[in-house]
Amino acid sequence: MTIRRVTAFALTGALALTSLVGAAGAAQADPVDYVQIRLVDLYCGDESEGDHDEAYLNIAANGGKAVKLWPAKASYQTMGTGYRRTLDESNGNALLILGKTESRTLSLWDYDSTSxxxxxxxxxxxxxxxxxxxxxxxxxGSGGVYTIAYQVIDI
Incomplete structure (x- = not known):
């Protein structure tokens, strides 16, 4: 019986020590606050070419390599003066989630098959x-004028 009491006492002490270490470690770590960019739409005020642009949107994280963001299922989306396109299909991209001290660069391009x-x-x-x-x-840029609408949501 003496051995069981010592073992129970040792186990209780070990659990208490683990809890204290865990609590101290958690208190020292600062939580990271994340936000999400929610893309709303893209409006063409003036296309860069004669009758329409073949537009696509890239995203780059903190100066990193850009990846295509929109449109998700095509090489580009036709845009002309007065056109408005929803960007909802792109909102699932992981690069749209970032810390409150980070940034993302969105760049709009006109696809050109000959140059x-x-x-x-x-x-x-x-x-x-x-x-x-x-x-x-x-x-x-390149004679085109577009307006992008977005929200940055605390998550």
Whole structure:
């Protein structure tokens, strides 16, 4: 019986020590606050070419390599003056989640099969822009003028 009491006492002490270490470790770690960029739509105020652009959107994290974000299921989306396209299909992309101190750069391009693609503008969105309201940013380049609407949501 003496052995069982010592074992129970040792086990209780070990569990208490583990709990204290775990609690101290948790108290020292700062939680990371994350936000999500929710893309709303893209509006073409003026296309860069004669009658329409073949637009696509890339995203890059903290100066890293850009990856295609929109459209998800095609090489590009036809855009002309006055066209508005929803960007909802892109909202599942993992790069749209970022820390409040991080940023993402969205760049709009015009696909060209005969030469290099034309940059239609870019915008950098930071995690500290979070709030409930929709924000609008103008993208300009190669003669095109576009407006992207987005929200930065605290998650």
């Amino acid at each position: 290099s693609d034309d940059r239609l503008g870019s915008v950098t969105i930071t995690g500290n822009e979070f709030g409930a309201e929709t924000q609008y940013r103008v993208l300009e």
